[in-house]
Structure formats: structure tokens, C-alpha cells
Amino acid sequence: MKKIKGYSITLTVNNENYDLTAEPNRTLLEVLRDDLHLTGTKESCGEGACGSCTVLVDDQPVRSCLTLAVAVEGRHITTIEGLSQGGALHPVQDAFVAHHAIQCGFCSPGMILTAYALLKENPSPTEEEIRRAISGNVCRCTGYAKIVEAIKSLADQGRQER
């Protein structure tokens, strides 16, 4: 018996509801990029090692490449496109720009979302806590020092929230 068919689901992404049909074997990453055209979320390793595909599910960082789209119906998904508001960058994004924490930029969406979630839970993390938090996000340019500085600047100022 094999009767695979698409499942009708409603995904809530960046506070908008999307009604779509997804085969169960499609990852959240595939649906975000290919169906919703939210291409800010990046795919690199595709098997949970690099963190490029990190999105927030109910404000917690999750790898969208190891999450089935059908499994996150009813949850709040935030992608990098959902951080800026009205064309203004979010303070975490501003800090990354100000500290030159972006080189090629491929890891940045995941890195910024992980940093956002960290600061939301712990507004003044230590450097060790910052490094541990972003340890699931690989930067192939190895620009970690600037990334840590950017996050630290927000921790020091305690102004991660608008």
C-alpha cells in the first residue's frame, strides 16, 4: 500500500498565514524557499550540521532542514524576513552591520536568528554563553570574532528589543 498525497496545511510564517499543500517528506526549509519564496533562509549541509537553515519556531531556533513542514502547522515560524519591520533593520541586524559581522553573508540569516533567540531569553549573555549559543551556526569565512562582538554589543547595551 502506498498512497502518498499532499497534506493541506496552514503555516504561520512571520505572522502571516499561508494555506498550502505539502507532501509529508518535504522539509520546512524546502517549503519556505520553494513555495513561499522566502529565500533568506539558506541551505548548506542539509543534514543538521551547519545551522544555515536556522529559523525560529515559537521563538526557539530550529533547523528547518531537519523539520518536516507538516510537523510545524499551528506554530509560529519566524524567518530572517520577519525580523525587520517597515524596512528598518532589527537591532540585531543593525549590530551585525555595524560590527562588520557579515562576510559572504551565507550564515548570517541563521546566525542572526540564533542571536535574536539567545538575547530574547538572556538579554545579557557572557561571551562564553554567546559562543556556546552560536556553536550550531557555522561561518565558513570564520568571521566569528566580529559576530561575537556584534552580539556582545547588544548584550552590553541591553537593547536587543525594540
Add this chain to the structure above:
Amino acid sequence: MKDFNYSAPKTVKEAISLLGSLQGEVKVLCGGQSMLVLMKQGMLAPEHIVDIKGISELDYIRFSEEKGLTIGALATHGAVEKSPIVKEKYPVLAEMEDNLAVVQTRTWGTIGGNVCHGDPAADPPAVFIALSSKYKLMGKKERIVNAEDFYKDLLEVDLEHGELLVEVQVPPMPANSGVAQEKLMVQKGDMGIVGAAAFVTVNPSTGICEDARIVLTNVASIPFRAKGSEKVLIGKKIDEKLLEEAGQIASEEVDPPADTHGSEEYRRDMARVFLKRATAKALQRAQQKN
């Protein structure tokens, strides 16, 4: 990833009835942080996926002085790590979670999924075995198995068709006991290249080791219970010489894999080193309690 039929029951009852009725290869999905990797790599291609992440009745961490700690299958690594009762009563589990994987895995990955994956390199099975834990399985009938007996071979566990692991049961810590876990990591959060979980009880008046349970990770096809090492420790006063002897025995008894992270020979030696470290720490904790 190959296609599959997907169902997401909302209650244990519903899940059990579904698991019992499905024909062909069925896999239970929870966080999927290990299983989806295998499916993407084509090593696993189940016909049916039963996603239990929505069964909220299995999302709990409870403690009572009589029963000890019970962790529902859906509790995430992050929940165990942050649980005040875990920190207070079983700090070794909070320490283990602090060193387990990265935040993305801890957010979505679950204890139930981890222990059912059957990876001999994983930390929770070893620590649960050292703590004499049991797993509660539900199927046609309820079954309680020792965590130690649950592991059959590489990625193979004692789950029958139609069965679901619903709870991990960790008994209360006996008096004068201590437990610790150590692992060899290149970076915090890595899978241990080799790891050790040790539990010891010490007689407070004589200083003699009365019980020891030591489990090594990533040195065999299942979590490895270092019984030979335990035997030389029990009934004696543990000192450096005895620890070295116990470590040596383990290095000879293990059957480690060889990969890019370490040769067989290296892992044997690290089994000795980490058994000693974890046991020494467990001993120190047992003595501190006196």
C-alpha cells in the same frame, strides 16, 4: 528524502492504536534530529511515519521522593537542561544536556527520540543506564524494561512493532552515592569521541565502594557496561591505583569503532582515561554527600 505516509496522533491511545494497525515499516518521529538525517541519507526509508510531537500528555518532567524522576518522551533536551528539579536532584542530567549538541538540536530534539535512536555514541542512554533507569513502553500492553537491556545492536532497540516509548524512569539516588559523566569533545556539544558515565556508592564509615555502574559511549555497538571494571572497584577503597586498573580492564574489554575522530587504539586508551575521570568525579560526589 523518500516519500511516506504521515500521521500525527494527538493522544497516546490514538498513537498506540495507529501503530498497531499500520502494516509495513513504521517509524515513530518525534524531534527527528537523528532520524531525519538517516532518512535524508537514504539509510532509512519507512513507509509510514507516526509523528508523536503533538501528544502533549507526554511532555513532562516530574519528581517524587518515592519514585524518583520521570521524563515524558516528548521532553526536549532543552527542557531537561533547564528543569529546576533536574538541576537539584540529578545535576548530572543537566550537565549532560549542557554538553549535548547545539541549541537547535536541544530545542527540537527529545529525550524519547534520543534513547530510541540507539546510537552508542549518545550520552542519555549511558547516563540512564548508570542511574539504573527504566523505560516504559506502551503497545498492546504496557512493558517496563531496564534501560540497559533496551539496546540490542547499532541503532537497534527492544521496541516491538506497535510499541511506543512513553517515559524514562530514573530511580531516586541511593544514600552515599555519586554520579558523573565525562566525554571527549573537540568542541562543547560534540558527540563524545569516547564518553563515560559512572555511578558509585561508598560506605561512609569505611570508605569502601559498595556499588558501581559504569557505562562507556562510542566504544561498542551499544552503550558499553564496563562490568569488569566495576568488579575490581566494588568491595574496595577506590584509589588512583585501583582506578588505573579499572581503566585498563575497560580499555581491553571495549570493541571500539575507528573513524576520522579516532582510531581503535586511541579510543581504547580514551576509554581508560574517561572511565577514570568519570569514576573519580562520581566518587568525590558520593563522599561529599557523607
